[in-house]
Amino acid sequence: MWATADESRDDIIGLWHRAWAHADVTIETLPIDAPGSVRWWQHTPVTLHHILVHVLAEVNRHAGHADIVRELIDGRVGWRRPSDNVVQGDDAWWADYRERLESTAREFA
Incomplete structure (x- = not known):
């Protein structure tokens, strides 16, 4: 969930508004x-309450x-054990993922 160099400020703000x-x-x-x-x-049951608290x-x-x-x-990310909280790779x-993010950020600099 990150903006690419092809997405304008208006695109991102429009997505946020939607x-x-x-x-x-x-x-x-x-x-x-x-x-x-x-x-x-995955298959974790949730309620609207659970999602609102999470957000x-x-x-x-x-x-x-x-x-x-x-x-x-x-070096820690999230608030739980890394194996429960981030994409496994x-x-x-x-x-590679970090380089793609940094490359996109450099395009905006």
């Missing part, structure tokens, strides 16, 4: 204990992206 509108309708329409699923959480925790964690500095210092996969 996601925001969808979330508003979901929260207004469904009961707090409505069951749901999150594709990358609040993520916003808190990533606000200002100060966690990037901490991640660079201690070997060292080569992560090196």
